[in-house]
Amino acid sequence: MEINLDQTINSGQVFLWKKLGDIWYGVDGQNVFSASQDKISSLKKDELDFFRKSDDLGKIFRNISKDKTIKNAVKKFSGLRLLRQDPFQCYISFIVSSNSSIQNIRSSLYHICEKFGKKTTFQGTKFHLFPEPERLARASNAELSSCGLGYRVPFVKKAAISVAENKIDFDFLKKTDYTTAKETLLEVFGIGNKVADCILLFSLDKLESFPLDRWILRSLQNYYPEKFSFGGKTLTDKKYQALHDKLVEYFGKYAGYSQQFLFKMIRDENQKKWL
Known part of the structure; x- marks a missing residue:
């Protein structure tokens, strides 16, 4: 499965990236990356597998595809990746x-x-x-x-x-x-x-982590109105943890990938700006 750099970099994970022509350049700690669809290079040897090429994506995508919403998101943004x-x-x-x-x-x-x-x-x-x-x-x-x-x-x-x-x-x-x-x-x-x-x-590397911000809460209200609700307008610490546990129980040990697809989909639907 081929990575889509535009989808991946424009997904709220990273901020110190800019596109010059067809090439993305990004700062990552003491390293700098240049990435095009054909080639990825770095100032220092990329030992951390920044683009997580070692992830078994077929297995992960099958694992998280619990319903039509996620299946459609995975299909639409099939080149979206988590970054390390x-x-x-x-x-x-x-x-x-x-x-x-x-x-x-x-x-x-x-x-x-x-x-x-x-x-x-x-x-x-x-x-x-x-x-x-x-x-x-x-x-x-x-x-x-x-x-x-x-x-x-x-x-x-x-x-x-x-x-x-x-x-x-x-x-x-x-x-x-x-x-x-x-x-x-x-x-x-x-x-x-x-x-x-x-x-x-x-x-x-905590792939079961499922960050809950206002966009994810909106996506859950849009796509899962019956399944994931937390009651009231404020997401207290207790409610956050209860909802997080419920989401991980549903999406499984790669729930973080599900979160990223939902985040990308809801922001794109609302035409929000990226980098």
């Missing part, structure tokens, strides 16, 4: 993402890279890498504020310090189970259920 991102960049990116648009998230992250990241040149184009945890942890509130972070400044600062001081160990989070990893992330100031689930799904 640099954990620190993903962690900061989704802390920055809370209550914001893709365009604003992207702008803030580019400012963070320009201000605190190392410069590099790849395939004749200049890039700023994502800053190391220690560099971001040393940043002043004023410096962070100049990146357009608003009320998220203390969240980003404390999150970076947690990694720099080894209170958050991404290698451990990758190896441990979903529940332990999520509980660990939720202890970080500024991380709630949805942000934790995004970090777990997009960078820590």
